[in-house]
Amino acid sequence: MLSVGVWVIVAPLIAAQYILAVVGLIALSRRELAKKSYVIWNIVILLVFFAGSIAFLIYNKIRPRPKK
Secondary structure, eight states: OOOHHHHHHHHHHHHHHHHHHHHHHHHHHTSOOOHHHHHHHHHHHHHSTTHHHHHHHHHHHHSOOOOO
């Protein structure tokens, strides 16, 4: 069983990952990508903690959506 001291560190990290993943998924949903790219980014955002979300958000800033 984890002691209270460990939860003081782990709980904010879990919350931050959840928030970062939600932000990344919202940004992903606003992009028009091929289905394969969409699925790959979705998996990366959800399974590669912190780095996946950060990588997509950087990609989203570097490669802006095309203007309609």
